[in-house]
Amino acid sequence: MGTFAHHGKVIAVTGGARGIGEAIVRRLCSEGAHVFATYNASSSRADAIAAEIRAAGGTVTFLQVDVSNEDSVKGFIEAVVAQGGRLDGLVNNAGITKDGLIMRMSAKDWHDVIDTNLSGVFYACKAAARPMMSQRSGRIVNIGSIVGLQGNAGQANYSSAKAGLVGLTKSLARELASRNVSVNCVAPGFVETDMTDKLTDDQKASFFGNIPLKRGAQTDEIASVVSFFLAQESSYVTGQVLNVDGGLAM
Ligand SMILES: NC(=O)c1ccc[n+]([C@@H]2O[C@H](COP(=O)([O-])OP(=O)(O)OC[C@H]3O[C@@H](n4cnc5c(N)ncnc54)[C@H](O)[C@@H]3O)[C@@H](O)[C@H]2O)c1
Structure with missing residues (x-):
């Protein structure tokens, strides 16, 4: 598998202790970055991932952050700049779902998803903008x-x-x-993550039937595209949304 070079770069990733975020953290570390990743509740999985990455020669630091809390996110970005000395990349990956048809969706479920998935990204981008602008370089990748x-029916808040x-x-x-x-x-x-693993084989088969590539993505197939947007190779690309969906939306 091809890799991009991130040697010496300092990259912050939210929600790095499982799923897509974990794959992003592992890939960027294997490509030479010093990754500062967040975990939300318990640190046990983050500790185990960090030990594996360090054993393979990578550099990772996990910090506890609640992305729906502006002070927590601001503190995270400040800690990254203080400990890493700069901020080359920010990957806004943390996200939640609280699905339900609109008639039954509570205002709390609406606000929880907006607070985490949208306001959380605003807080992180706002905090990252200053160090990146003064460096005259930086890359932000948002996971949409x-x-x-x-x-999607049942996902008014999330969509x-x-x-x-x-x-x-x-x-x-x-x-x-x-x-820049x-x-x-x-x-x-x-x-294919813990979240989608809960679906039955029949449910998966009906999803996959609509996907031109006839399968779901592995987490590293998302991480590799994130790595591209953080790499020198994408230096003339900005403001873009890239679907990584096996051809589902086109
Ligand atoms: N799995 C999919 O099929 C899929 C499809 C499209 C988009 N996504 C998006 O990819 C991203 C990662 O999803 P995933 O499938 O790996 O899900 P996941 O549930 O496995 O991981 C989500 C991560 O976000 C973190 N998180 C949640 N709330 C947080 C908070 N308040 N503060 C800090 N961290 C918090 C969790 O700790 C976890 O690490 C999400 O933004 C999701 O919306 C996933």
Whole structure:
């Protein structure tokens, strides 16, 4: 598998202790970055991942962060800059779902998803903008979803947050371009994670039937695209949404 070079780069990743975020953290570490990743509740899984990465020669630091809390996110980015000395990349990966049809969706479930999946990204981008602008370089990658482009019954809160990320990505791309900071969005379709593992084989088969590639993504197939947006090879790309969905949305 090809890799991108991130030697000496300091990259912050939210939600790095499982799923897609874990794959992003492992890949960026194997490509030479010093990754500062977040965990949310318990540190046990983060500790185990960190031990494996260090044993393989990588450099990772896990910090506890609640992305829905502005002070927590601000403190995280400040800690990254203080400990890492700079901030080359920010990957906004942390996210939640609280699905339900609109008639039954509580205001709390609406706000929880917007607070985590959209406001959390705003807090992190705001905190990262200053060090990146003064460095005159930086890369921000937001993890969206094709649901933000297509909608999904039962996910009014989630799809609204992910659609909001598209606007945030494009506005910040325009605001930060003159300081050589790019902002892009990776929009996965169906990814094989703990979350989607709960579906039955029949449910999966019906999803996969609509996907031109006839399968879900492995987490590293998302991580490799994130790595591209953080790499020198994508230096002339900003404000883009790239669907990584086996051809589902086109
Ligand atoms: N799995 C899929 O099929 C799929 C498809 C499209 C988009 N996505 C997006 O990819 C991202 C990662 O999803 P995943 O499938 O790996 O899910 P996951 O549930 O395995 O991981 C989500 C991560 O976010 C973290 N997190 C949640 N709330 C947080 C908070 N308040 N503060 C800090 N961290 C918090 C969790 O600790 C966890 O590490 C999400 O943004 C999700 O919306 C996933």
